[in-house]
Amino acid sequence: MYKIQKKKAVKKKKNEHNRKRDIIVNFRMSPMERAELDERVRLSGRKKQDYMIQSSLYQKLVVVGDQRMFLSLQESLTEIEKELKRVVSADSVDMEKIAALRTVAEIIHGLCV
Incomplete structure (x- = not known):
């Protein structure tokens, strides 16, 4: 008789800063855009997820102003x-508001350049 091997439980890797990433973001691309994105990801040496997060959050912001954008900024x-x-003190600042302020500043800077 053969003995059934028990599978060892694989310990999950913790992502950086011990964050839980459970939100899915989707968008559409043309086949040419997909090929270019895949090539950039390959050349970066990162996982596609990490590449997309870094590209989305930390690249230069290019803005085209319109009525809706200005109302949103306001x-x-x-x-x-x-x-x-x-x-009252720096300890009581909501970090989400600081991130929003940084984004607004980047948008305004993009409009002025």
Whole structure:
């Protein structure tokens, strides 16, 4: 008789900063765009997921202004202004508001350049 080998439990790797990534983001591309993206990912030596996150969050932002974008900026700045008025010390700052402020600043910088 043969003995059935028990599979060892594979320990999951912790991602950087011990984050849980459970959100899925999808978008459409042409076959040529897909081939170029795959080539860039291959050349970077990163996983596609890590490449896409880094590219999305840390690359130069190019902005084309329109009415909807300006209204969105105005709403974001109003929320940030409320948060800054509420803050008494640096420890009580909401980090999401800081990230939003950074994004708004990048957009405004992109419009001015």
